[in-house]
Amino acid sequence: MGFNNPDMPWSDVEALLSGRGPARGRDGRAPGSSSWNAGGDGPALGRKRQPFEPAAGRDTAASPDVTRPLMRPDIGHVPYAELHCHSNFSFLDGASHPEALAEEASRLGLEALALTDHNGFYGIVRFAEAARAVGLPTVFGAEITLTATGRQARSEAETQHQVHTGQVADSHAPDPHGQHLLVLAEGPTGYARLARALSGGHLAGEKGAPRFAFDDIADAMAGHGWVLTGCRKGAVPAAMVDRGPRVAARELQRLVTAFGRDRVLVELWDHGNPLDSVRNDALAELAARHDVGCVATNNVHYATPAQRKLATAVAAVRARRSLDELDPWLPAAASAHLRSGAEQARRFLRYPGVVQLAAEVGGAAAFDLSLVAPRLPPYPCPDGVDGQPLTEMAYLRQIAEAGGRRRYGDRPAAHEDLSLRARAWRTIDHELDVIEGLGFAGYFLVVWDIVEFCNRANIFCQGRGSAANSAVCYALGVTKADAVSLGLLFERFLSPERDGPPDIDMDIESDRREEVIQYVYQRYGRHHTAQVANVITYRARSSVRDMAKALGFAPGQQDAWSKQMDAWGSVATTANQTRPDGSADHDIPASVLELAAEIEDAPRHLGIHSGGMVICDRPVIEVCPVEWGRMQDRSVLQWDKDDCAAAGLVKFDLLGLGMLSALHYAVDLIREHRGYEVDLATIPQEDDVYAMLCRADTVGVFQIESRAQMATLPRLKPRRFYDLVVEVALIRPGPIQGGSVHPYIRRRNGQEPVTYLHPLLENSLGKTLGVPLFQEQLMQMAIDVAGFTPSEADQLRQAMGSKRSRARMEQLKHACSPAWPSAASPATSRRRSS
Numbered sequence: 001m002g003f004n005n006p007d008m009p010w011s012d013v014e015a016l017l018s019g020r021g022p023a024r025g026r027d028g029r030a031p032g033s034s035s036w037n038a039g040g041d042g043p044a045l046g047r048k049r050q051p052f053e054p055a056a057g058r059d060t061a062a063s064p065d066v067t068r069p070l071m072r073p074d075i076g077h078v079p080y081a082e083l084h085c086h087s088n089f090s091f092l093d094g095a096s097h098p099e100a101l102a103e104e105a106s107r108l109g110l111e112a113l114a115l116t117d118h119n120g121f122y123g124i125v126r127f128a129e130a131a132r133a134v135g136l137p138t139v140f141g142a143e144i145t146l147t148a149t150g151r152q153a154r155s156e157a158e159t160q161h162q163v164h165t166g167q168v169a170d171s172h173a174p175d176p177h178g179q180h181l182l183v184l185a186e187g188p189t190g191y192a193r194l195a196r197a198l199s200g201g202h203l204a205g206e207k208g209a210p211r212f213a214f215d216d217i218a219d220a221m222a223g224h225g226w227v228l229t230g231c232r233k234g235a236v237p238a239a240m241v242d243r244g245p246r247v248a249a250r251e252l253q254r255l256v257t258a259f260g261r262d263r264v265l266v267e268l269w270d271h272g273n274p275l276d277s278v279r280n281d282a283l284a285e286l287a288a289r290h291d292v293g294c295v296a297t298n299n300v301h302y303a304t305p306a307q308r309k310l311a312t313a314v315a316a317v318r319a320r321r322s323l324d325e326l327d328p329w330l331p332a333a334a335s336a337h338l339r340s341g342a343e344q345a346r347r348f349l350r351y352p353g354v355v356q357l358a359a360e361v362g363g364a365a366a367f368d369l370s371l372v373a374p375r376l377p378p379y380p381c382p383d384g385v386d387g388q389p390l391t392e393m394a395y396l397r398q399i400a401e402a403g404g405r406r407r408y409g410d411r412p413a414a415h416e417d418l419s420l421r422a423r424a425w426r427t428i429d430h431e432l433d434v435i436e437g438l439g440f441a442g443y444f445l446v447v448w449d450i451v452e453f454c455n456r457a458n459i460f461c462q463g464r465g466s467a468a469n470s471a472v473c474y475a476l477g478v479t480k481a482d483a484v485s486l487g488l489l490f491e492r493f494l495s496p497e498r499d500g501p502p503d504i505d506m507d508i509e510s511d512r513r514e515e516v517i518q519y520v521y522q523r524y525g526r527h528h529t530a531q532v533a534n535v536i537t538y539r540a541r542s543s544v545r546d547m548a549k550a551l552g553f554a555p556g557q558q559d560a561w562s563k564q565m566d567a568w569g570s571v572a573t574t575a576n577q578t579r580p581d582g583s584a585d586h587d588i589p590a591s592v593l594e595l596a597a598e599i600e601d602a603p604r605h606l607g608i609h610s611g612g613m614v615i616c617d618r619p620v621i622e623v624c625p626v627e628w629g630r631m632q633d634r635s636v637l638q639w640d641k642d643d644c645a646a647a648g649l650v651k652f653d654l655l656g657l658g659m660l661s662a663l664h665y666a667v668d669l670i671r672e673h674r675g676y677e678v679d680l681a682t683i684p685q686e687d688d689v690y691a692m693l694c695r696a697d698t699v700g701v702f703q704i705e706s707r708a709q710m711a712t713l714p715r716l717k718p719r720r721f722y723d724l725v726v727e728v729a730l731i732r733p734g735p736i737q738g739g740s741v742h743p744y745i746r747r748r749n750g751q752e753p754v755t756y757l758h759p760l761l762e763n764s765l766g767k768t769l770g771v772p773l774f775q776e777q778l779m780q781m782a783i784d785v786a787g788f789t790p791s792e793a794d795q796l797r798q799a800m801g802s803k804r805s806r807a808r809m810e811q812l813k814h815a816c817s818p819a820w821p822s823a824a825s826p827a828t829s830r831r832r833s834s
Contacts, residue, residue, distance in 0.1 A: 049642035052099055052130045080341030080355050081112035081362020083139065083228065084182060084267065084297035088602045089123030090143075092318035095302040095311035097602070098127035101338065104303040106134035108340040112362030114139035114184055119210060120198055120625050122535075122603070125643035128369035137366035140191055141184035142198060143230065145176075148211040151219070153200030156527040156619075159635075162206040162628045172320045174329045179235050181214070182228040182267070183221055186364065188371045190224035192622035197221060199621035203526070203635065207628045218258035226361055227259045228267040229283070231299050236266065240282050241275075248282075252290055264292050265361065268354055269299045270347050271335035284351050295361060296344050296354040301336040308334030310598045313550040322552035373648030374616035374623050376501075377528065379445040392441040397432055399448065403475030404428050407482070424484040427471040431490050435472065438494070440501055443650060446615065447504050448476045450652070453519050454508065460660040461508040461516070466493040469776070478504060480681060491790035492776050492797070501650050506611075509664050510656030513611070517654060518633065520613055527619040530626045530637045532612035532644055532651055535603045540565040540574065542604070543596035544588060551591060561588045571597040608636055611655040614644055623649065659702035690719050703728050715745050722767070729773045744771040760784045 086094035087101055096104075098115060105113040113136055115127045124140050131138045185191040197220035201212035221227070229236040229252070236255070240248035255264045266287035268280045287294040302311045316326045323330075339347075345355045381395040390398065405411075408424040435441055447463075454461040455477070463479040469488040473479045483490070494502045508516050520529055538546070545562040549555075564586045566573045575593050577585040608629045614637065616623060624647070629636040637644065644651055667678050692698070694717050696710040704713065704724065708731045718724050730741050746752035747769040754769045756762050764780035765772060772778065778800065779793035788796065792812070799809050 052126070052133050054103065054133050076342065077109055078341030078345045078355060079111050079359035080296075080344050081110055081114070081137075081139070081359045081366075082297060082300055082338060083114045083141075083184060083265075083295060083358055083362060084116055084143075084231070084269070085114055085300040085338070086117055086143070087115060087123045087127065088314075089120075090117040090301075091122075091603065091605055092314045093118060093301065095307045095314060095602075096304075098123040099130035100303045101300070102127055102130035102136050102138075103134055104338050106131075106136045108338060110136070110338070110341065110362075111359045112137040112139050112366045113338075114141050114362065114365070116141040116143050116182055116184070118143050119145060119201070119212070120627070120638045121195060122606070122638045124369065125639060125646050129646060132368065137363065138369065139184055139362055139365045140194075140369070141182065141225070141365075142194065144181045144183060144198070144201070144212050144217060145178035145210075146181055146212050146214055146217075147178050147209075148204075148213040150213055151215045152204040152211040152213045153197075153216045154204055156525050159203045159526045161633060163204060163211070164206055172318065174319050174321065174326060178233070179238070180230045180233040181217060182230040182234065183217065184226045184228070184361070184365050185221075186225045187367050190221065190365075191367075191372055192618075193220045193224050195625050196619065196622050198625035199527070199627070202625060202627035203621075205628075207630055210627065214258070222259050223263065226263050226265055226365065227255055228265045228295070228297070229255070230267055231269070234267070236286075237279065237283065240286070241279060245282060245286060248286055249290065252286060252292065256290065256292065261292060265357075266292055266294045267297050268294060268348065268351060269297050271299070271331060272333050273331075280348075280351065284354075293357055293361075294351060294354050295358040296348045296351070297358065298339050298344070299336055300338055303338055305334040305337050307337070307598070310595060311336070313547060313595050314599065314602075316550040317546045323550055324552055369647065372623055374618055374620075375648075376442040376446065376650050377524065377615060377617045379442045379449075381445075392445060393432075393436045396435070396441045396444055400428060400432060400472050400475050403477060404471075407475050408484075420485060424471060427484050427490065428475060431470060431472045431494075434490070434494060434496065437496060440494070443501050443504075444472065444476065446652065447478055447506070449523075450506065450516060450520065450654070451476070451478050454516060457512075457515060459509060459512045459516065460664045461506055464505045464507050464655075465503065467502070467504040469493040473504070478506075489776050489779050489790055489793075491794040492779060495791040495794045503651075503653075505653040505655055507655055507657040507660060509660035510658045511661040513654060513656040517613065520615070520652075520654075521633070521635070524615050526626075526635055527621050529613055529615045530620055530624075530635045531629065532609040532614060532641050533636050533639060534607040534609045535640045536605050536607050538599050538602050538604055540569060540571045540596070540600065541567070543571055543600045544592055547595040547599060548592050550595070551589075553592070561586075561592065564588060571600050606636065606638070608634060609641060611653045612641055612644075612651045613654060614649045614651050616649060620649075623647070685721060687719075693718050693724070706731070712741075712745070716748060726768060726773065735773055740771050740773060744769060744773070747771065758785065 082105065085101060087096055087098040088094045089098065094117070101115070102113065113131065115124055115138070117123060120142060121140065124138075128138050183194060183197075185194040197217050200216055200220075202210040205211035228234075232238060232241070235251040236248050239251045252264070252266070266283050268283060270276045270280060284294055286292075302308060312323060312326075312330050315330065316323045319326050319329075341355060341359070344358075348354050379392050379395070381390040381392060384390045384394065404425060408421050411425050412419060412422045435444060451461060451463075453459075463473055467473045468479045468481040469483050469490055469492045470479070471483045471490070473493075474481065474483055481488075517531070541562040544565055545558045548558040548561055553561075564574065565571070566577070571593060574586055574588075575584075575597070579585050606627075608631060614620060620626065620637070624637045624639050624644075626635050626637055628634070637649075639647065639649075641651060663680060667680070670676070670678050693704070693713055696713045698704045698710055698713065703709070704727065709727065712727060712731060716723065716727055716730075718727055726744070729735065730744060735741055735744075743752065747754050756765060756770050761770070761781060761784070763784050764777045768774075768777065772781075775797050779788075779790065779797055782788040782793040782796050783790060795812055796809075799812050
């Protein structure tokens with residue numbers, strides 16, 4: 001390539017010119033990054049979505065226009081903002097990931113891009129993240145389908161259950177009914193009002209059949225955004241085509257009366273249809289006659305022309321028809337893609353100012369989504385001795401003090417330096433200081449309140465995960481593990497350098513979890529709390545099944561091909577599998593595989609997260625729209641857990657655990673038939689139980705009933721509870737792939753001596769016979785050997801567990817290297833960790 005060409009490999013240039021984009025993840029993220037929630041009922045099974053990165057080898061800060069030489073050099077820059085754009089979060093209507101749209105808009109040099117998916121803000125967090133990475137201003141809006149008259153929105157007190165409308169959503173019709181209204185929000189205030197209006201329409205109806213009314217939208221958005229007349233299903237264009245200019249004028253005047261003349265924009269678009277020019281002429285004349293602004297858009301449904309084939313395929317899936325059957329309703333050309341300002345200026349040359357006005361509106365409406373970041377609501381605290389309400393921190397200290405006395409006894413005298421009681425109170429005071437410094441008192445109070453409700457209702461629950469490292473959580477009754485006597489590091493759970501709030505997952509007996517969820521709804525309100533969504537995406541098998549359906553293959557053939565797909569791999573995994581003779585190891589047509597690979601990982605619909613709920617200081621419906629779930633009385637956000645974390649929403653995980661229900665039934669049966677109460681925390685450790693474990697007699701025993709566990713138990717021979725902790729930890733991907741299982745078992749059985757690579761490692765690895773198994777051990781090693789502080793050790797743990805560990809490790813090395821020489825002696829390490 002020449003000296004003046006962009007710094008891109010030829011493969012990326014060819015892909016870009018072909019409309020496929022550089023070789024990265026399908027949603028524009030780095031290869032190997034998760035763009036979907038892969039979790040089941042356990043948070044450990046879900047992968048965290050990695051931050052968006054621009055094209056490989058492209059530094060947007062240093063050279064934001066590396067692809068500019070690939071565009072026509074004879075065309076000057078024309079300011080333009082696309083104000084009508086659908087992503088694949090319009091669910092079987094758009095074809096492109098929000099990230100791909102943002103990158104293509106940046107490449108084309110757009111002044112701003114509006115994401116206007118149907119009836120919601122489903123993809124705006126991903127869109128905002130990608131746009132921020134490429135320096136693209138963002139506009140947020142929605143294309144709302146009006147299906148009701150009058151006012152439908154209900155108050156928070158009235159919003160307790162779904163309203164069974166009796167209407168069956170016709171989303172599977174070739175051309176679903178309903179009038180469209182395109183609304184753009186102006187700034188954070190307009191965003192909040194639009195989110196509330198979207199929530200009100202969803203909560204006024206039922207799952208799949210929201211009830212949006214024109215009057216509700218007008219009440220919410222008048223003076224706080226812009227309204228476009230929209231696509232062919234907008235009131236004004238539809239009236240113009242079907243009933244003539246006089247009726248269209250009435251519809252336009254209705255918009256002007258409701259929203260204001262300066263807030264209504266007549267939308268022109270040109271997809272090459274023979275009637276587009278005639279319609280645009282009539283709409284432009286109508287706008288001039290009524291002194292209303294006129295803007296150009298392209299009614300975008302995919303980023304590049306190459307994705308038109310996928311767009312038609314997903315339309316066929318939505319309509320439950322084949323492409324042949326849907327053909328009369330499909331657009332004739334690949335024209336609904338993003339265009340540059342110069343191209344739009346040429347297409348709309350006969351309508352002066354419409355491209356420029358689109359750029360001006362985009363600039364006025366654009367803002368960064370981070371401005372809507374919420375906080376936790378203030379916790380209602382009782383009055384103190386002075387008659388004034390306690391602060392959240394004062395109240396947390398008060399209940400932690402009471403819990404600490406219950407767990408450890410009264411505070412010790414000054415001379416008690418080495419006792420467990422003295423260490424426990426020092427740890428509690430230290431943890432409370434960290435919590436106060438980070439401002440998370442309210443978070444702990446909310447979790448404590450949920451635990452107290454479970455105790456009052458006799459529901460078994462307990463905290464899981466890294467919360468067990470906290471003495472405060474133990475004192476509050478959130479966890480059952482004594483972090484002090486077990487020597488657990490609090491910084492594994494919470495430290496000043498951690499991003500975001502702590503993460504306390506609550507295990508609740510599964511048969512009564514719904515009571516806890518409904519308690520949270522009742523305490524905080526339907527408008528202030530909601531469950532987190534789970535974005536159901538296309539995997540390999542569902543991709544092949546739906547694309548075969550779109551191409552008209554028989555249902556039996558669709559199922560047969562889907563069963564040939566690798567259950568754990570991608571479409572490419574199966575496509576590349578061959579027999580020994582070199583032939584393909586499947587009989588799936590190339591056309592099906594090609595479309596399946598394109599749609600893989602694309603969102604299909606929303607589900608409900610296994611237990612995540614969010615609560616914030618303002619109505620959550622003003623941060624993210626809320627809609628009804630399929631489950632009774634469940635209201636769900638339009639964002640998944642990663643979107644919530646990126647936007648600053650604090651999530652509480654209320655997870656159902658069947659074993660806790662089984663234990664509760666056992667306790668109740670013992671009380672009923674034996675006449676005494678069993679406290680699970682005080683059950684003696686009997687030798688006969690451990691003898692059964694050594695025989696692998698563990699069918700039905702939670703966590704140690706798998707084949708791998710049953711094969712390991714006779715070799716490990718557990719004789720105390722900590723042996724079971726190690727047993728469970730051994731049969732996990734990390735220790736198995738790291739080669740820790742067999743060395744530990746050999747050392748446990750005396751077949752191999754217990755050794756340490758350095759004497760300083762004995763403190764961290766002594767309990768596991770010199771074999772590292774736990775993340776806390778890594779942190780302790782960093783403290784003992786490298787002289788890290790606990791907070792620095794936690795940063796190291798996060799870096800080693802990150803997909804971008806190399807870069808983060810280098811940053812940590814430079815930040816912490818001055819401390820390393822001081823790690824020469826154990827005394828120094830103890831001084832830094834204290």
